[in-house]
Amino acid sequence: xxILNRLNDPTEGGGIVLATVEDILNWGRSKSDWYLQFGLACxxxxxxxxxxxxxxxxxxxxxxxxxxxxxxxxxxxxTVTLKMAERVKRLYEQLAEPRYVIAVGSCxxxxxxxxxHGYHVLKGLDQIIPVDVYIPGCPPRPEAFQEGMMxxxxxxxxxxxxxxxxxIAEEDAKFQNSNFTDSPSDIQIKM
Amino acid sequence: MQAKEIYEVLxxxxxxxxxxxxxxxxxxxxxxxxxDKILEIGLFLRDNESLLFDFLNSITAMDLVDKLAAVYHxxxxxxxxxxxxxxxxxxxxxxxxxxxxxxRTADWHEREAWDLIGxxxxxxxxxxxxxxxxxxxxxxxxxxYTAPEFYxxxxxx
Numbered sequence: 275x276x277i278l279n280r281l282n283d284p285t286e287g288g289g290i291v292l293a294t295v296e297d298i299l300n301w302g303r304s305k306s307d308w309y310l311q312f313g314l315a316c317x318x319x320x321x322x323x324x325x326x327x328x329x330x331x332x333x334x335x336x337x338x339x340x341x342x343x344x345x346x347x348x349x350x351x352x353t354v355t356l357k358m359a360e361r362v363k364r365l366y367e368q369l370a371e372p373r374y375v376i377a378v379g380s381c382x383x384x385x386x387x388x389x390x391h392g393y394h395v396l397k398g399l400d401q402i403i404p405v406d407v408y409i410p411g412c413p414p415r416p417e418a419f420q421e422g423m424m425x426x427x428x429x430x431x432x433x434x435x436x437x438x439x440x441x442i443a444e445e446d447a448k449f450q451n452s453n454f455t456d457s458p459s460d461i462q463i464k465m
Numbered sequence: 466m467q468a469k470e471i472y473e474v475l476x477x478x479x480x481x482x483x484x485x486x487x488x489x490x491x492x493x494x495x496x497x498x499x500x501d502k503i504l505e506i507g508l509f510l511r512d513n514e515s516l517l518f519d520f521l522n523s524i525t526a527m528d529l530v531d532k533l534a535a536v537y538h539x540x541x542x543x544x545x546x547x548x549x550x551x552x553x554x555x556x557x558x559x560x561x562x563x564x565x566x567x568x569r570t571a572d573w574h575e576r577e578a579w580d581l582i583g584x585x586x587x588x589x590x591x592x593x594x595x596x597x598x599x600x601x602x603x604x605x606x607x608x609x610y611t612a613p614e615f616y617x618x619x620x621x622x
């Protein structure tokens with residue numbers, strides 16, 4: 275988009291920035307995401323490291339909120355037990371739209387080590403709420419958190435705001451005509 | 466005091482309620498007792514001047530397929546000695562008197578044993594599940610337990 279370059283040197287190009295309103299809105303949204311932290315297991319410990327000074331996740335413009343009503347997306351870090359699954363779902367429903375979900379770690383993605391014999395563990399967060407970004411690992415490295423955050427920002431940057439329904443319908447039609455056999459979440463996001 | 470001496474003291478006090486003493490197996494020496502006498506024995510262990518077992522480390526529950534077992538690890542802080550008490554209960558009527566009155570630690574330990582193995586502690590003031598959801602069915606750490614297919618509409622396996 276080039277907005278940042280222009281900000282460094284405003285006189286370049288005569289001090290005029292050309293962009294679509296949608297791009298600017300998306301740029302603002304993707305750089306000021308607030309999240310509801312939902313630390314459930316050891317991934318949350320790794321997440322503390324990510325938030326601390328060395329990795330400094332806050333430079334992506336994201337701030338921790340403890341109420342879902344003030345948050346844009348949900349970081350589910352750790353093992354989701356069935357007892358907790360209902361609470362996760364309720365909190366997700368309290369998030370104002372547009373809302374996103376990042377599932378961190380093997381447990382949140384698929385049940386992890388409890389995949390086969392865990393009578394009490396939800397086998398993947400996507401069984402109860404839609405997940406936008408999966409961060410694999412047990413627990414993931416801090417760099418993986420950063421990449422996941424960047425994937426989410428890239429996703430928000432691509433998002434339709436105006437005539438959303440119409441455009442989504444077009445994309446859906448395109449998708450159904452294509453030869454993809456994977457789920458829509460597997461489509462590569464252009465960075 | 467050594468485990469053998471503790472056993473002798475209990476044997477002279479309670480007689481037939483003390484079934485056996487075992488210090489040959491791997492791990493701590495343990496005393497097996499009759500399951501319905503645990504509260505009396507617990508109070509005696511706690512209050513006797515030469516024993517003073519004032520601290521309950523843990524209550525462990527086990528499923529031995531044909532019966533259930535509860536294991537009490539107790540320790541005396543003031544006299545620095547310890548003992549393990551074991552008792553067995555049948556699977557169809559797993560009732561054990563609570564020792565909550567004796568050691569307050571027992572409250573949550575007994576709830577956990579009830580939740581996961583299903584030993585019923587008679588006289589416990591609030592014997593409800595502690596880890597699983599309140600409406601969970603069955604006791605998950607039993608050997609013959611099968612996980613439910615759905616929980617509140619969420620697929621389990």
